[in-house]
């Protein structure tokens with residue numbers, strides 16, 4: 063028997079897969095032009111993230127989750143469906159700039175196909191990775207605080223396609239759960255750089271915000287707090303929780319116990335030596351517009367519909383306070399400390415890639 067992981071060529075999925083490979087046979091569905099290309103891409107990614115691993119434990123099948131049968135032949139789909147007993151669905155199109163329609167295949171159709179797979183031939187446990195973005199606008203609906211027990215509705219997911227399609231993906235698994243599939247939902251917040259080396263993803267929102275702030279020479283004075291955790295902690299929590307008995311039907315927020323104030327992150331950037339006067343969020347957006355021709359400012363503006371919930375240019379963009387108490391008590395793993403040293407490594411990593419000047 064084995065587990066099937068989707069999204070293993072990604073940031074969180076890669077770390078999750080590397081952890082599972084320490085003790086399990088893992089099969090991954092990976093996009094690629096050729097079988098060999100998909101196989102080599104994933105093995106290189108996992109080695110880059112986590113170092114050497116037991117290559118014999120990994121099987122790669124080339125597919126595309128947004129296509130019928132996850133893009134697999136009927137024979138391969140059925141063979142896998144008979145062998146796999148647990149599915150970790152981590153794949154998604156993570157793009158805050160894209161319109162909702164273009165995100166439906168990656169975030170909704172793909173989830174539907176994964177649910178079909180989880181039901182085919184034998185019932186499998188499905189661990190579905192969603193996002194706290196489904197609550198981005200919950201405060202507007204009267205929820206100043208959200209946790210694992212809060213029931214999301216579409217209107218809570220804010221004014222951007224990514225969060226809306228993550229909500230619709232959750233709907234797919236909720237329906238399946240109501241029909242008897244053992245489903246566990248995980249809602250990470252911001253997936254931050256690794257707690258030890260600050261290796262980070264190109265889609266990391268904090269990095270993008272910091273890059274834009276350094277580029278325009280000012281930081282937004284935001285009142286928002288953001289749930290999240292370093293990627294290794296998020297992956298470790300998901301693996302830990304998924305192995306507990308009785309988690310079918312439960313929802314977890316694999317984040318640090320307390321959300322991170324946006325202002326705290328910019329304080330750390332200043333402490334590291336970057337001169338970033340705090341300006342009110344409306345002025346900061348004007349600064350971005352003035353610098354829209356620059357890469358980081360342009361990128362943040364393109365993702366503004368989502369990033370507005372971190373910057374809060376108007377009160378309606380203030381996200382709810384997001385708690386993870388039930389999750390951290392179910393998975394009492396030692397929390398990485400986001401201290402001066404962590405942020406210094408973050409800034410060194412961002413500078414090493416040439417995104418910001420070194421101080």
Ligand SMILES: NC(=O)c1ccc[n+]([C@@H]2O[C@H](COP(=O)([O-])OP(=O)(O)OC[C@H]3O[C@@H](n4cnc5c(N)ncnc54)[C@H](OP(=O)(O)O)[C@@H]3O)[C@@H](O)[C@H]2O)c1
Pocket residue numbers: 068069070071072073074075091092093125126127128129151152153154155156167168172191192193194195228249250251252253254263265266267
């Ligand atoms: N990043 C965050 O801060 C954040 C926060 C909360 C929740 N999440 C959720 O956490 C999960 C992982 O996020 P991430 O940031 O690690 O994402 P990521 O690095 O962008 O990786 C996404 C993964 O999904 C795969 N994928 C997308 N569409 C696919 C398809 N049609 N068929 C097969 N594979 C497909 C990608 O494959 P390719 O390599 O082929 O593109 C990649 O492996 C997602 O569910 C995301 O919504 C992320």
